[in-house]
Amino acid sequence: MSDDVIGFSFLAESKVPVWYLKPGETIFKEGDTAKELYVIQSGKVEIRLGNRVLDTLETNDLFGEMALIDGALRSATAVAKTDVALVTMSKKDFLALVGRAPSFASTL
Numbered sequence: 001m002s003d004d005v006i007g008f009s010f011l012a013e014s015k016v017p018v019w020y021l022k023p024g025e026t027i028f029k030e031g032d033t034a035k036e037l038y039v040i041q042s043g044k045v046e047i048r049l050g051n052r053v054l055d056t057l058e059t060n061d062l063f064g065e066m067a068l069i070d071g072a073l074r075s076a077t078a079v080a081k082t083d084v085a086l087v088t089m090s091k092k093d094f095l096a097l098v099g100r101a102p103s104f105a106s107t108l
Contacts, residue, residue: 019086027064027078027086034067034074036088043084048077056081068094 018041021027027038027045038045039062047055047063054076057063067074068091089097 017088019088021080021084021086023080023082025080025084027080028074029077030074032074034064034072036090037065037068037094038063038078039087039089041085041087044081045084045086046079046081048079049075065094 021043028034030049040057040059042059045057045061045063046053047057063078064074066072
């Protein structure tokens with residue numbers, strides 16, 4: 001998802017800390033319980049299922065939101081492909097964001 005609908009600065013406004021990762025570091029694994037979603041501030045993240053790369057996400061992409069919405073366990077593994085800066089957003093912050101910008105929910 002790009003930030004065409006709402007700017008990244010709006011997402012980062014909640015003042016949550018930025019999480020910095022090196023290439024190869026795991027963000028979450030398939031089967032993990034979901035506690036937050038992620039917005040890529042910079043860098044690239046691979047979404048993997050087993051040895052297969054399903055998608056490569058880049059700056060301003062959002063991922064991990066479906067597990068917050070449907071309550072299911074993580075369906076894939078997310079790994080930093082490059083140096084990555086992530087903004088994490090809890091379910092509480094996510095719901096507050098949707099309340100402030102309902103159009104955000106329609107982009108998921």
